[in-house]
Structure formats: C-alpha cells, structure tokens
Amino acid sequence: MRKTPIRIATFVGLLLLGLLVLAAGVWGALALLYAGPRDEPLRNALAAGVALATLLALGALPLHRWRRTMLGCYLTLFVVLLVWWHGIEPSNQRDWLADVAVLPHASIEGDMVTVHDIRNFDYRSETDFTPAWYDRRFDLRQLQGVDLVAVYWMGPAIAHIFLSFDFGKGDHLAVSIETRKEKGEGYSTLKGFFRQYELYYVVADERDVIRLRTNYRHDPPEDVYVYRLKGDLDNGRRLFLEYMQRINELHERPEFYNTLTTNCTTTIWMNTRVNPSHLPFDWRILASGYLPEFLYEQGRLDTRGLPFAELQQQVHVNARAQAADSAADFSRRIRELSQPSSAGVASDDFDTGQ
Incomplete structure (x- = not known):
C-alpha cells in the first residue's frame, strides 16, 4: 500500500516533465521554422530534428534505463537553441515597406515637443499611395484630450487599439503601435511570437491612419470607433511624453514586436x-x-x-470618415455627433491613466 502514493507521485512528475519537454519541443521547432536559416531545406531539417529529439525524449521518460541519458541530451539541445535564440537581434536597417520606412522621433524642450516625420500619405487605394511626412511642434499646455481608437475586422474579441492626442483647433496626433514589416512580408499572428517583426510606432495624421482603415481597407473591411477618454489632463501630458521617449528609444535601439507581450494593446498599458x-x-x-x-x-x-451599446454606435466613424475623405478638417468631421466640442472639455474630463 505504501508504494501506491509513490507510484502516483512518480506518474504525476513524469507527466508534468513530459508536458514541459513537449512545450519546449514545439517552441524550438516553430522557432527554427520561422527564425531559422534562410535556406528552407536546412531550416525544415533542423525543425524536424528538434521534433524527432522531442519524440525520443518523450519516449524515454517511462524507461528508467534511458531516461537520464535522453533528458541530458535533450537539455543540451535546448540550451543550444536558447543561445541561438538570444543571438537574434532586431535591426533598423532592413528593406522596409514604404509605410514604415521612416522612423519618427521627437525633440523635447520642456513643454514644447517637435515631432519629426509624422506620416500623412495620400492614398488612392490601400497599396497605392504617395508617401509624405512632415514635422510639427506641439505645446503640451494645449493638450485638450486623448481619444482611444478601436479598429475591428475579425469579430468582437480582437481589435487594433491606438491613441490620438487632441491639441485643439482640429490638431490631432495619432500614435499606432504596429509591426515594422519588410518588403514582401505580410503579417502573421504566429510569426509575431518568433522575433520576425520589429516594434514600430506609427506617428501619423488622422487623415492617414484612420482614413486608411475606414476608406481604403476592404479585404476585410474595418470598423473604426473613436472614444474620448476622461480624467486628469496631466495624465495625458505624461503619457504623451512617455510615448515620445519610447519613440526616441526605438529610433536608437530597435526592439522586437511580440504577438502576446509587446503588441498594440499591452504596449499601451505598459x-x-x-x-x-x-x-x-x-x-x-x-x-x-x-x-x-x-x-x-x-x-x-x-x-x-x-449605455455602452449606444455609445459604441455613436462613436462609429466609418460613414463620417468616408464623407470627409481628404478634407482638411477630417478630424473635426469624424467627431461630429460623437464627441463634445473641445471648449466643453474640462481638465478632469478624460483619463489616459488606464
């Protein structure tokens, strides 16, 4: 009878160890498939080798005679994979797609912030456009509010979230945290786990970053909602400066995007x-x-x-954005019927401290 608890404990321990070996093997094989050598046959062969080693390690777990030897070999293989993985470094020097080719940065002098290379493309379609960037000087003392923009294209659970800073007189600066893709490269949620994209802050005119989604993306179509946050304006100023500092850091030292830990929403929260x-x-x-x-x-x-359902319907801007199109007062027109006038926003009427 005394052996029964020992057998149960051994079984549970081997089961947990097996799950750990399996998880490590799946990660290692996928990491090699997505981030391994450029030579495809070699990359596939290395991934298959990791998969085979994982199966052998799992098969050896019930065999007391072979367990320690196989696990030792497997641990050595995993350490080698980790060393290789940590040797993969992000870069700002790649053949980038045109919409992420220029890195924005900011000059900060007290309350005055000059943002360099604000994107403002002239779109004819999602993929046909005339690139354009400009610089603008912002006075933090003029900040009147911050909007949260939610973009949906695949059901209610997933949205791309970004912020837009309102400096009054129709002057809005949108900042969208995205992937920086190379020419010929598309987005893949799975690839985003494996150091395939650099992290990129799109600093843009709303006529660019919102109009692109409402007027030119049709496959699939995207629904855009612009919500006004509320709270202390000092929160908005601190957050704007934090964004600018992060943008400057990425300008000097690139970082990888990660689908789970460093994406559009988790990075906003950070x-x-x-x-x-x-x-x-x-x-x-x-x-x-x-x-x-x-x-x-x-x-x-x-x-x-x-109620939230009615608010959501009111801040849906697609129809207004399509009507405004490239109008100079695009930001004002998409907020008609959805946002109070700037003059009516007191210093405690929005919050960026989420």
Missing part, C-alpha cells in the same frame, strides 16, 4: 504605467476587442450618459 492612476492588468487587455467596454465599466470613457 506606457500608461507612467501615471499613478493606471488600471491593473485585465484579461481584456489581451482580448483587446473588449477593452472599450472594460474602460466604460471602469469610468474611463466619456459616456455622455449613454
């Missing part, structure tokens, strides 16, 4: 930690499509006294 009133981490930061409703529940949105 940046908002500069404010003492930021929200604690919540699962809806990962299931980003539900983030606006979470902020609504936390009292972080200008609700206008509306």
Whole structure:
C-alpha cells in the first residue's frame, strides 16, 4: 500500500516533465521554422530534428534505463537553441515597406515637443499611395484630450487599439503601435511570437491612419470607433511624453514586436504605467476587442450618459470618415455627433491613466 502514493507521485512528475519537454519541443521547432536559416531545406531539417529529439525524449521518460541519458541530451539541445535564440537581434536597417520606412522621433524642450516625420500619405487605394511626412511642434499646455481608437475586422474579441492626442483647433496626433514589416512580408499572428517583426510606432495624421482603415481597407473591411477618454489632463501630458521617449528609444535601439507581450494593446498599458492612476492588468487587455467596454465599466470613457451599446454606435466613424475623405478638417468631421466640442472639455474630463 505504501508504494501506491509513490507510484502516483512518480506518474504525476513524469507527466508534468513530459508536458514541459513537449512545450519546449514545439517552441524550438516553430522557432527554427520561422527564425531559422534562410535556406528552407536546412531550416525544415533542423525543425524536424528538434521534433524527432522531442519524440525520443518523450519516449524515454517511462524507461528508467534511458531516461537520464535522453533528458541530458535533450537539455543540451535546448540550451543550444536558447543561445541561438538570444543571438537574434532586431535591426533598423532592413528593406522596409514604404509605410514604415521612416522612423519618427521627437525633440523635447520642456513643454514644447517637435515631432519629426509624422506620416500623412495620400492614398488612392490601400497599396497605392504617395508617401509624405512632415514635422510639427506641439505645446503640451494645449493638450485638450486623448481619444482611444478601436479598429475591428475579425469579430468582437480582437481589435487594433491606438491613441490620438487632441491639441485643439482640429490638431490631432495619432500614435499606432504596429509591426515594422519588410518588403514582401505580410503579417502573421504566429510569426509575431518568433522575433520576425520589429516594434514600430506609427506617428501619423488622422487623415492617414484612420482614413486608411475606414476608406481604403476592404479585404476585410474595418470598423473604426473613436472614444474620448476622461480624467486628469496631466495624465495625458505624461503619457504623451512617455510615448515620445519610447519613440526616441526605438529610433536608437530597435526592439522586437511580440504577438502576446509587446503588441498594440499591452504596449499601451505598459506606457500608461507612467501615471499613478493606471488600471491593473485585465484579461481584456489581451482580448483587446473588449477593452472599450472594460474602460466604460471602469469610468474611463466619456459616456455622455449613454449605455455602452449606444455609445459604441455613436462613436462609429466609418460613414463620417468616408464623407470627409481628404478634407482638411477630417478630424473635426469624424467627431461630429460623437464627441463634445473641445471648449466643453474640462481638465478632469478624460483619463489616459488606464
């Protein structure tokens, strides 16, 4: 009878060890498939070798005679993989797609911030455009609000989230955290786990970054919602400066994007930690499509006294953006019927401390 608990403990221990070996093997094989040598046959052969080694290690677990030897060999293989993995470095020197070819940066002098290389493309279609960038000087004392922009294209659970800073008189600066892709490279959620994209802050005119999504992306079509955040304006100023500092850091030292840990929404949350009133981490930061409703529940949105469903309908800007198109007052027109006038926003009417 005394042997029964020992056998159960051994079984559970081997089961957990087997799951660990399996997870390491799946990660190693996928890492080699996506980030391994450029030579495809060699890359596939190395990934297959890791998969075979994983199967052999799993098969040896029940065999006391071979267990220690196989696990030792497998651990050595995994250490080699980790050394190779940590040797993969991000770069700012690649053959980039035109829309991410220029790295923005900022010059900060007290309350005055000059943002260099703000994107403002003239689109004829999603892929046909005339590139253009400009510089603009912003006075932090003129900040009047911050908007959260939610973009949906694949159901309610997933959205691309970015912020737009309102400096009054129709002057909005949008900052969208995205992947920096090379020519000929498309986006893949799975590839995003394996150091395939650099992290990129798109600093853009709203006529670019919002109009691109409402007017020119049709496969699939994208729905765009612009919510006004509420709270202390000092939070917005600190967050804007945090964004500018991160943009400058990436200009000097590139970093990798990660689908789970360093994506559009988790990076916003990390940046908002500069404010003492930021929200604690919540699962809806990962299931980003539900983030606006979470902020609504936390009292972080200008609700206008509306239930969330009605507010969401009111801030849906596609029709207004399509009507405004390239108009100089694009930002004002997409907010008609969806946002109060700037003059009506007091210093405690929005919050970027989420």
